[in-house]
Amino acid sequence: MSPMEPSLSERARAAGPCLGCVLATAAILLAVIASFLYLGIDFRALVARESLASMAKFVAEFFPPDLSPDFLGRTAWGALQTLAVSALGTLIAMLGGAALALPASGRFGPALRQVSRLLLNLLRSVPELVWAALMVLAAGLGPFAGVLALALHTSGVFGRLFGETLENVPPVPERALRDAGSGAVAAFAYGSLPLAWPQWLAYSLYRWEMNIRMAAVLGFVGAGGLGQMLYFHLSLFQQAQAATVIGAMFVLVFIVDAASGRLRRGLVPAHA
Structure with missing residues (x-):
């Protein structure tokens, strides 16, 4: 390759982003967002005080284990x-x-x-x-x-x-x-x-x-x-x-x- 000839990476940057890659990334992001909306996931309920207290109480019941x-x-x-x-x-x-x-x-x-x-x-x-x-x-x-x-x-x-x-x-x-x-x-x-x-x-x-x-x-x-x-x-x-x-x-x-x-x-x- 001639020193004046652009490399493959330089030609790729000059051509701009891959349209197929952009569309695939956008489709994946839309699918993830749609999944969260469809499932109705509420992370606030997971970290609520009542939820954390209930989980801590349940876990505490496992201790001490039975070692007889x-x-x-x-x-x-x-x-x-x-x-x-x-x-x-x-x-x-x-x-x-x-x-x-x-x-x-x-x-x-x-x-x-x-x-x-x-x-x-x-x-x-x-x-x-x-x-x-x-x-x-x-x-x-x-x-x-x-x-x-x-x-x-x-x-x-x-x-x-x-x-x-x-x-x-x-x-x-x-x-x-x-x-x-x-x-x-x-x-x-x-x-x-x-x-x-x-x-x-x-x-x-x-x-x-x-x-x-x-x-x-x-x-x-x-x-x-x-x-x-x-x-x-x-x-x-x-x-x-x-x-x-x-x-x-x-x-x-x-x-x-x-x-x-x-x-x-x-x-x-x-x-x-």
């Missing part, structure tokens, strides 16, 4: 149950998501691609609480219903994420193995899967963290674990016991978040 050995033991058992529900539900969802990701990525033709994507949309569009309510009717109250609910919803999420990862994997290694006489399964296992697996595992660990929180919520519809304990004690206005359960949820999420974070960092290759 008997209740701590029951809380620890509920935390273990919540952890097991989330882990088993996530593991089943990994298998189901991987199975659906293959046709969803277009490996078996456009017809199966559309069918699998429709199924994935259905699985993840139904909230976990709705799946849990259905599974409680089918399998009864308890952790098994929570496992099934998490597995169904998360299979839809994993199928979408895993399928997009497969679509972005370079096809050259798998194609080279096929050209060398390898079978389709072996070519996929040694050509594409090693490239997709680290991303799949990272997605799975992150979703496991989310499923721990959701497994606790699913207890509100009878799926066991900490959520069922929390619902029981809150319904009886036993705030001290509820505070202990909430603390156990925080500790459980913190531990799993730290552990999965270390595992995810281990998936990233170290730079020389």
Whole structure:
């Protein structure tokens, strides 16, 4: 480029602001303002003296938490149950998501691609609480219903994420193995899967963290674990016991978040 020729940024400034960008920004601002007006949000009521006093009184009822050995033991058992529900539900969802990701990525033709994507949309569009309510009717109250609910919803999420990862994997290694006489399964296992697996595992660990929180919520519809304990004690206005359960949820999420974070960092290759 000649020294006298204006740079790209200078030509952009001379041309003025992007009309499309201005219109998009104005549309977003109008949508935000319309949302506030439509919902009738009143922040003054939130910070009113009566509201603050009511919230402070409610929070004070949670202290001190119940730290008796008997209740701590029951809380620890509920935390273990919540952890097991989330882990088993996530593991089943990994298998189901991987199975659906293959046709969803277009490996078996456009017809199966559309069918699998429709199924994935259905699985993840139904909230976990709705799946849990259905599974409680089918399998009864308890952790098994929570496992099934998490597995169904998360299979839809994993199928979408895993399928997009497969679509972005370079096809050259798998194609080279096929050209060398390898079978389709072996070519996929040694050509594409090693490239997709680290991303799949990272997605799975992150979703496991989310499923721990959701497994606790699913207890509100009878799926066991900490959520069922929390619902029981809150319904009886036993705030001290509820505070202990909430603390156990925080500790459980913190531990799993730290552990999965270390595992995810281990998936990233170290730079020389």
